[in-house]
Amino acid sequence: MKKYFSLIAVFLMASASALATEKLRVVAVYPDYGWLASHVGGDHVAVSVLAKGTQDPHFVDAKPSFLVALHKADLLLVNGLQLEVGFLPPLLQQCGNRKIQPGAAGYVDLSAFIKPIEVPTGGVDRSMGDIHPYGNPHYHLDPRNMAAIANGLAGVFSAADPAHGADYAKNGEAVSAQLIALDSEISQDLAPLKGNPVVAYHATLDYFFLHYGFNVVGFVEPKPGIKPSPVSLTELEKAMRDKGVRLVIVENYEDIKIANKVAQDTGARAAVIPSYTGGAPDAQTYTDLMRTIAKVLLEAARG
Amino acid sequence: MKWLKISVWFCLCAAWAARAQAQQPSTDDVQKQIQALQNQMQEMMRGYQAQIENLQKQVDALKASHGSPAAPARTEEAQGSVPPIPAAPPSPSLQNPAISVIPDFTYSSGNDPFWASQDTFQVREVELAFSAAIDPYATANVFLSLENGEFNAEEAYGAFTGLPGGWTMKLGKFKMDFGKQNQMHTHAWFQADQPLALRTMLGDEGLDDVGVSVNHLLPTPWMSDLTFEVTGGRNADVFGGARSDLAYNVAWRNFWDLTENSNLEAQLSLAGGKNAVGHGTGLGNLSVTYRYKPLSSGTRASLLWRTEVIRENYRGADGLLRSTGAFSYVDWQFTRGWFAGARVDYAEHPGDPKLHDKGGALTLTYFPSEFQKFRLQYERINYAGLGPRNALVFEYGFAIGPHGAHPF
Numbered sequence: 001m002k003k004y005f006s007l008i009a010v011f012l013m014a015s016a017s018a019l020a021t022e023k024l025r026v027v028a029v030y031p032d033y034g035w036l037a038s039h040v041g042g043d044h045v046a047v048s049v050l051a052k053g054t055q056d057p058h059f060v061d062a063k064p065s066f067l068v069a070l071h072k073a074d075l076l077l078v079n080g081l082q083l084e085v086g087f088l089p090p091l092l093q094q095c096g097n098r099k100i101q102p103g104a105a106g107y108v109d110l111s112a113f114i115k116p117i118e119v120p121t122g123g124v125d126r127s128m129g130d131i132h133p134y135g136n137p138h139y140h141l142d143p144r145n146m147a148a149i150a151n152g153l154a155g156v157f158s159a160a161d162p163a164h165g166a167d168y169a170k171n172g173e174a175v176s177a178q179l180i181a182l183d184s185e186i187s188q189d190l191a192p193l194k195g196n197p198v199v200a201y202h203a204t205l206d207y208f209f210l211h212y213g214f215n216v217v218g219f220v221e222p223k224p225g226i227k228p229s230p231v232s233l234t235e236l237e238k239a240m241r242d243k244g245v246r247l248v249i250v251e252n253y254e255d256i257k258i259a260n261k262v263a264q265d266t267g268a269r270a271a272v273i274p275s276y277t278g279g280a281p282d283a284q285t286y287t288d289l290m291r292t293i294a295k296v297l298l299e300a301a302r303g
Numbered sequence: 304m305k306w307l308k309i310s311v312w313f314c315l316c317a318a319w320a321a322r323a324q325a326q327q328p329s330t331d332d333v334q335k336q337i338q339a340l341q342n343q344m345q346e347m348m349r350g351y352q353a354q355i356e357n358l359q360k361q362v363d364a365l366k367a368s369h370g371s372p373a374a375p376a377r378t379e380e381a382q383g384s385v386p387p388i389p390a391a392p393p394s395p396s397l398q399n400p401a402i403s404v405i406p407d408f409t410y411s412s413g414n415d416p417f418w419a420s421q422d423t424f425q426v427r428e429v430e431l432a433f434s435a436a437i438d439p440y441a442t443a444n445v446f447l448s449l450e451n452g453e454f455n456a457e458e459a460y461g462a463f464t465g466l467p468g469g470w471t472m473k474l475g476k477f478k479m480d481f482g483k484q485n486q487m488h489t490h491a492w493f494q495a496d497q498p499l500a501l502r503t504m505l506g507d508e509g510l511d512d513v514g515v516s517v518n519h520l521l522p523t524p525w526m527s528d529l530t531f532e533v534t535g536g537r538n539a540d541v542f543g544g545a546r547s548d549l550a551y552n553v554a555w556r557n558f559w560d561l562t563e564n565s566n567l568e569a570q571l572s573l574a575g576g577k578n579a580v581g582h583g584t585g586l587g588n589l590s591v592t593y594r595y596k597p598l599s600s601g602t603r604a605s606l607l608w609r610t611e612v613i614r615e616n617y618r619g620a621d622g623l624l625r626s627t628g629a630f631s632y633v634d635w636q637f638t639r640g641w642f643a644g645a646r647v648d649y650a651e652h653p654g655d656p657k658l659h660d661k662g663g664a665l666t667l668t669y670f671p672s673e674f675q676k677f678r679l680q681y682e683r684i685n686y687a688g689l690g691p692r693n694a695l696v697f698e699y700g701f702a703i704g705p706h707g708a709h710p711f
Contacts, residue, residue: 052563052598054598054599055598055599056603059603061594061596063558063560063566064526064528064556064558064568065525065526065558065559065560065566067520067526067528068520068525068526071469071520085705086673092464093442093462093464093471094471094518095464095471095520096464096466096469096470096471096518096519096520097465097469098464098465098466101464101465102436103436103439104465117385118385126672126674126703194382195383203385206385209383209384209385210382210383210384210385211382211383212382212383213382213383214383215383215384216383216384216385216386217386218386219386225672226672227639227640227671252599253598253599255639
């Protein structure tokens, strides 16, 4: 009898120990937030990321393999502003995890930490293309937004795992400071391009352009998410010539051929950039991503 | 006397003015006082600022801990500029369920009996899709189909996503988890019509019925799940027994990411129930889907290859009838918006398995956006007893409203 009690005691202690050392399971939809979660959470979190940095964030497939991570997640970090509307709802309906359903504490909409831009003042409809009714969702390319999210995540992680709250707060402040320093560095690097008129493929970099002082003359897409037509490209090229645009910026998952042609027709240069962490071999961390974007833009501008 | 009073008042005023003049501080004194006041003010401001920041941090932390953190105020002016976005009138439907309307039009010609029995130009279906959270526990999904002037509840179920133990459940009318094709709505088909095997063996509507469906992920290293379904067994083509005769289905789905750009899905489904003559009908479906989609392709090229084999054991008054049907199709996206596809079909007649139909279809589909499509399809089927028949079909469909993504 005594032997059984000993065995049960050992089992209970082992279980308690396992629980105590169990990490907070965090699933980030996009890799930039996975990078942030790993740095804020440190050793106390196990982070999985659904989308790849090389793919168009609007067209992530709702692959059943994502269900494995979602089923076990304690926290789900979503970009919000309807960027995931095309694939996340069916995954959440199938994952069998009530902790991360919208409205639950484990469903963390990171857009709540930032101030969105380009929020339509009235309603939106699809004649405007793929406009997001709650604002431009690509806010991760402003490091100040990421710094705000780092601090916010520290609070979210602390609420989910109070035992390590002090570590999360310390990490959050450190990451935030690192991102603010990164922002200063990028600002200095891009200072020579300030005020430059540019054309972009999609509105992915609007937060970046606004903060670092680029003037966007137009987009290769005539409307968000809409394939350019010969007529729309002719109009764009005329506007580029009128305003002296020398730089066409295109995300590396978009149709680079079209961007190259527009640049060629107008004597501009095309800058092909990764726009998410992991989107290029030299952009495997968020800080490297931002430095790579700045480097590509500077090199393209110099010709 | 009067002059005396005026003189006294004048003297008093002069004396008061002289005293006031004597008491006025020098310019230096004034500057010192102003400086001291400024210092005091700045000290107070710093104190208030610290208090405000401290309070703001507390508010942010509180909001963050409740999952709705505050957006930090951005006081800095933007340095660049981006084109303004257009505005439209406010939407009046904020409190309504998400409502979508998805019509499907076809034009067909040729001597294929399936298409010849339909109008040359027709609105084949108008799907009305409604979805909304019912409450914190369940989501409603209702798909009404208007066909030939009649409304039919194609699906109408509550989806419970937060059951204990990681289970999910559907309660209501739903398309049964019997292969992948059976669960697809008309507007999501890769061809203008259902594969021959489905419409010959399962009927026009496929296996959909009223009942309960529960699902759970399996603890395997790859993605694998099991679905159990119990329905009223009212599908007249395969079940249709007495009121108390239920139909059952179990589906085992597996999914593997082969590479970053390709994956494989395999599903085995087994269904059974009583048929119209009171005996048993057993159905099996093996479905395999291969997908290739380079993630970083600017042209969005992709390929899907799906094959399904359906087996039916129908015990009638004259004994057991075994029939088999199969189809295999590819859908190749060769540039943005453009898809070319091909399908091969084979189906034995469930009532007389010695007879079988076989054929295929070629398709070219163009999606100007995710929300409308144009499709041209050529189909040739060799029907048992009829011989080869042809059809040329043009299909046009669109979706308005926020109809969300279908399951993968």
